[in-house]
Amino acid sequence: MKRLRIGIIDIVSRGPTRALYARIMNASLASIMPQVMGVWCQEEGHEVTFVCYTGFEDLLTELPDNVDVVFIGAFTEAAHTAYALSNLFRGRGAITVIGGPHARCYPEDAARYFDYVLGFTDKGTLRDILQDCSQHRPVGVQLAAAQQPKALPGVRERWQFIDPTLRKAPLLKMVPMLSSLGCPYTCAFCIDATVPYQPMDFEVLREDLRFLLTKFKRPLVAWHDPNFGVRFDDYLDMIEDAVPPGSIDFVAESSLSLLSEPHLKRLKRNSFKGVLPGIESWFALGDKSKTGALLGMAKVRQVSEHVNLILKYIPYIQTNFVLGLDSDEGPEPFELTKRFLDMTPGAFPAYSLLSAFGRAAPLNLDYQRSNRVLPFPFHFLNNNGAMNVKPANYSWQSFYDHIIDLTRYSFSTRTIFRRFLATQGVTARWLNVVRAVSTEGFGRARYYRAIRDRLDTDPQFSPYFEQESSVLPEFYKDIVRQDLGALMEWLPEGGLYHDPNAYLKAGHSKDVIALV
16 A cells, blocks of 8 residues: 555534634644544554644645545534535545444435545444545445444643643633543433443543643543443543542532532542533433433422532533423523533533434434424534425424523623632633623524524525525625635535435445445
8 A cells, every 4th residue: 555645624613613612622622533544544554644623723724635535524513614625635536434423313415525435434344435535426335343442542642642632721721631532321412322432442532631731730531431430430540540630620510410529529539620420301311310200390400419529529511402402492491501500600501502413323313303403504404504305393482582681691791790709710711701601602692692682683584494495695695705715715515515314214224335
């Protein structure tokens, strides 16, 4: 095999941005698998150029020249940026490959614009691509390993890609690590619900933590696990054996069911500074929140008590909610969330609109069979830009009225001030403030208000939302043009549109397609 010139692009931002929160956080939100691919490509003997796009670079000047193959990792909200980049590089003669969440969720659409579309990817899958390395057009080849890889290159091996990315972070510099893949929970809307849980190599993790102490005075590690600490004692034993308690700060996404007080005491001793548990709903998914059959206000009281307990040990907590689930009806879910905020002032609420990401979850087939999935452009499928599932128990107008009211309440001056006072630590306090006054709080409230107003006044809106018309409102087209900037000219014809029912029409086809 000849030595290939390979470009790898990790798209963190869907387009240029100047948002304050993005300036602080985007470089710390880099993905792990693009870095892994870089290591594997080098191990196969190839030359690698790596770019992490955070939204503040001039991407057209950062891109590698004269590459043979370009790998792009993207979430669905960055799909149009990825499609434009693929079109640009194909025009230069390169073979293009897409991986990451978008490739897993929408392989049929991605195959229209890439030579290879990757599902689960291991080193063998990569080797197949590099050995074949040929054009597959007009429809690309879908490839996937049978399961997630059993082992991944650790921080030491990925450091050559981590370090230049973190140099872009002005304040928080979070090193991405994975201690496990998959999840034992089966939340019907989650992409990890059907992925078997598996721990990563503890010895690699142990050595990576020790390595970080040679690079930072006090490292900050972000565990990218779907649910950190499933084997709690094993993981904390590993951390305590690897480094002195308090020498490394950690943040992790974990379920409330794992955050008992004995566990919290141990997390505090090992300098866990932030946790991101999923509450999701007051009327469903009680296993994750350790509330069992409790619903409504009874669940609010128990979860609030639990979250307030967590805040005694861990200074930063983000509580995650999904709005618009079929179990929700009327104003009660939103009013209960307000009561939760009153009772738990130190929690930062993160709201996601119910979204069906293609093949991400089997539940999406039910939405498609019921003709409830709207064809919003991928650019808006980031859990808040658009809800692409028609709500079961709300009109669009009433649903947005509730969202606007809740968002305003959550990020009112009074609530921000109470959250500031109830939060311990300078970093945690000001991070909450920045999030509230930037795109997640004030910015999102303005955006939802614009949507709601247009549902009454824009003749294109209501027919599109009610699936009476397939004409995309100009409002959304204008946002895509503005956000993509110079890359808009490279977006392929038809790239703004996709079939929202492709998963159903594929007839449950397997992700793995052999190279021929």
